[in-house]
Amino acid sequence: MKSFVPVCTVVLFIFGFWYLAAIWLNAPWAYDKATRAGVELTTSELVADTWSQEKPKLPAPHQVAVEIWNTTVEKNITSKRSLIYHSWITLSATLLGFVLGTGLGILLAVGIVYNRVMDRSVMPWVITSQTIPILALAPMIIVVLNAVGISGLLPKAMISMYLSFFPVVVGMVKGLRSPEVMQLDQMRTWNASASQTFWRLRLPASMPFLFASLKVGVAASLVGAIVGELPTGAVAGLGARLLAGSYYGQTIQIWSALIMAAALAALLVSLVGIVQRVTLKRMGMV
Structure with missing residues (x-):
């Protein structure tokens, strides 16, 4: 139990930093889309966009998790997409x-x-x-x-x-x-x-x-x-x-x-x- 808490703390820090990095790296594309569409992004809209882009510079952890799920559990193990x-x-x-x-x-x-x-x-x-x-x-x-x-x-x-x-x-x-x-x-x-x-x-x-x-x-x-x-x-x-x-x-x-x-x-x-x-x-x- 003593070692479990430090490990979880480090893991949470990594995921938190990962999510923040995804916002920072994917924000230019989100702003560019908003500018071309003539709209202004709120903070929540910016976060939602940077965490859901189809081809992000840095995918968010949940996007990677979904991809792994789809290519392991959802695919036959003999499939070339598995x-x-x-x-x-x-x-x-x-x-x-x-x-x-x-x-x-x-x-x-x-x-x-x-x-x-x-x-x-x-x-x-x-x-x-x-x-x-x-x-x-x-x-x-x-x-x-x-x-x-x-x-x-x-x-x-x-x-x-x-x-x-x-x-x-x-x-x-x-x-x-x-x-x-x-x-x-x-x-x-x-x-x-x-x-x-x-x-x-x-x-x-x-x-x-x-x-x-x-x-x-x-x-x-x-x-x-x-x-x-x-x-x-x-x-x-x-x-x-x-x-x-x-x-x-x-x-x-x-x-x-x-x-x-x-x-x-x-x-x-x-x-x-x-x-x-x-x-x-x-x-x-x-």
Whole structure:
């Protein structure tokens, strides 16, 4: 209850600011219509107009809520106008890219921790790779993969993998190196092999770091899937909804897709959090 009140306060502030911003940004168009019609707007009429425009610069929250309702509950999930359908297309690429990125990140982290050459050569390149803007890299990845006959889900998943593997690498390297010197010496005293030290000490110690990285990675993977849909002129997916809304000035559609993407990201991070609590509890870490 103590945490509920501050959260509600912040949410109410955000919605209040959003409504005020909608009045400010949409007012010029309302005044322009009134001037051409030769009428003078009252304050209440101005507010009503700015919160109900068909193509506002900034849609009011209730307009976005109505659009989400109409494109989820009111539409069949197989319809091309359904946000659930488009969310599933994006989610498919997100999950595939997340799995690939997690696997690659863990393998690289193990190699970096156990191989000094990889530590000095691969790790700098891993860090450098994230300095390249994904918006510049995504079209190149898609063009190259299309040139070799790979299209559809995999190119978007590759972009998701590119964004998601980095936090996993960094988190796992930190986690695998987290055991103290005394603990490592104890394993040597017991004559434990490198593999036994890995499975019995390093890997369990890395779990909190891994799950923290996975939360960042799954959100980054969703961003990658959406970005991957933009340069292809996709007709399905949340990125496609953003493109279509941008082409036709449908700002309400754009915002509904953005809110849906944010809700999807929150759901994925929450699922990772649930798996984290269950796993750590079974390992006796909670």
